[in-house]
Amino acid sequence: MTTSTTTLPGAATAAPARLTQLDALESEAIHVMREVAGEFERPVLLFSGGKDSIVMLHLARKAFWPAPVPFPVMHVDTGHNFPEVIAYRDATVAEHGLRLVVASVQDAIDDGRVVETPGGSRNPLQTVPLLDAITQHRFDAVFGGGRRDEEKARAKERMFSLRDEFGQWDPRRQRPELWDLYNGRHKPGEHVRVFPLSNWTELDVWRYIEREGIPLPEIYYAHERDVFARDGMWLTAGDWGGPRPDEVVERRVVRYRTVGDMSCTGAVDSHAATVADVIAEVASSRLTERGATRADDRASEAAMEDRKREGYF
């Protein structure tokens, strides 16, 4: 190997023979992304500014380097955003020369395509603008950051998940996935949701963020914030409708474990200020991330299964 004829800068090295767990997960995700780029006409990557979508975008950059990412990113915007996350989204899109598609829940409400429940979360309202955007842009593959360890219904999700023309997921119609032969064939009007992070756990995502040095929106790390308690979570005051007169605002040191709609994404008490702190915290955590911070998953034991059937991410 002394006669390398590579024309790129930098000395070539032999990769370690044995792939570590993170190497194996990274290689699998890159393989899935390249399959989509090779098989589909119009893929899109869902990008919320949350850590899972940030890791997905990082993997997409790796998969196609030195070419730019060959598909746009889409943000389903509930209108109840953390400003830090929107700033991160816009900076990332600009830095990597990406095309951003925004599917707006507010627009859908204004058009009357969805009806907002007073005081309710906007998370379930994302489904309609998401499906409308998929139809409008004729996207045939939609990358999502879903992981099988997140929730029981997701434990059965495929890497390539077929959705009918109504965006619906039918667990009995899912195709068996053998070896690494992903079958993305679909009829006109149907699309495929693709989950490259299927086999990652929350800890894997954090360890990968640490290994790769991937920057995140600062709300993932401990900071002081004015919050109030609702449904056992710390919510941030905002023009989405909180706090109510009976809810007391206090200043606490918190961080977010997930990033979503402000009205239903809660912060947790935390002093984890670095990736290493977060990893230590997650590793010793007594609550899964959805259980700790997502009000909508608590509605019923089958809440996620119901939303998935309707075409949610």
Add this chain to the structure above:
Amino acid sequence: MGTQTTTDLPAAGGAADHAQRDLLRLATAGSVDDGKSTLIGRLLYDTKSVLADQLSAVERATRARGGDGTAVDLALLTDGLRAEREQGITIDVAYRYFSTARRAFVLADTPGHVQYTRNMVTGASTAELAIVLVDARKGVLEQTRRHAALTALLGVPHVVLAVNKMDLVGFDQATFTAIAREFADYAHVLGLPDVHAVPLSALDGDNVVLRSDRTPWYDGPTLLELLEQVPVGRDAAAEPLRLPVQYVIRPRTPDHPDYRGYAGKVASGLVRVGDELRVLPSGRTSRVVGIDTFDGPLTQAEAPRSVTVRLADDLDVSRGDVLVPAQEHVRTGQDLVGTVCWLTERRSVAGARVLVRTGTRTVRALLREVDARLDVDTLTVEQWDPVDTVRTIDATDTSSDAAPRSLGLNAIGRVRVRLAEPVVLDDYATHRRTGGFLLVDPADGSTLAAGMVGPTLLDRLAPVRADERDDDWLAGAGI
């Protein structure tokens, strides 16, 4: 139990611990009655992979079902979809994640019910280890043999026989030994290369993660110790190079105006800068001048790493091609013979137009015939004389007379397929990562069958000649 937290989870470890750990994919086979869900729940629970809110949800569910709340029903940890909860069965492959300081595990939890054989085949396809579960009171049953046969068919290299419910047979050594012997004999017939047996109680936790003091006569490893010890990925790296091209990277940017790289995952073997490679099926050869990654160039890369390879010559290489060592004679062709598991309710039809997916290539094809069928319950093979001409069959006629040699859902048989263009035909028995294929319906894109090129377990078992067969085989066809 409910008060246990995950604060001391060994998986957490320091950065140094987990950085070097590897990944084992495994599958479980067994029915609910064997205590499979309880066993998986036990693995998750005892490796501290269950978090407090999951556990409290299970505690609530245990009480709702009439439990007294003092013992958690660990089986509920793995009970996924509502239909399953309602019917008390497992209807689909579910994936579970747990880890120790040494290794991370991706577990495909596959149902044991006969109508869902396709899910077991799915779970076993990527597994390097299969856990076959038996109830110590019942021993090796027909379904145990079926699970072992499917494990052998899919070429899973390591098998662990988990003899569960030892607590219900008084941890009797003779019971365990008899079951382990019977299974070992059967595994030998199937050609399973590496088989271990462990006496355990998933309910109480004996020999799952923690060594039991109730089996003093057993000095072997616990189930988890076995899972941590089996070698991972050794066979893939030792095989000759196969690099199916997924995508051609051509940036056409000012920085890289003429860059042309072939992106793919090394399916098996090793690729090195300087290697002479052949592009199949075209047959042209060239030399590797660069192996590129986002993180910098490599001099060599081993399976299953995803890389981008540059070649010295400007060949016409595209998605679907396979890069192989130039000096190796690799078989390509248009006539595929292999064993399939039929995965859909529509029966196979001889003469049907299908798509064959192998590696990254999809080609049009004709399913010429099914000429043998494997009964995994009896391990008998029924074989028929070849059909010389392709008959035209009315696909809408699903009566058995119309398609006498066809496969129904979950049936396993040998097919002969004619391809519209040549593809690489690696035997599955020696090339597990490239010898698999799918049959796809060109009309709606559904996956009809999953297959393995070349001789498999079906060919290993002595065939019954067509003139000796029982005429009422159709009654049991399609299980």
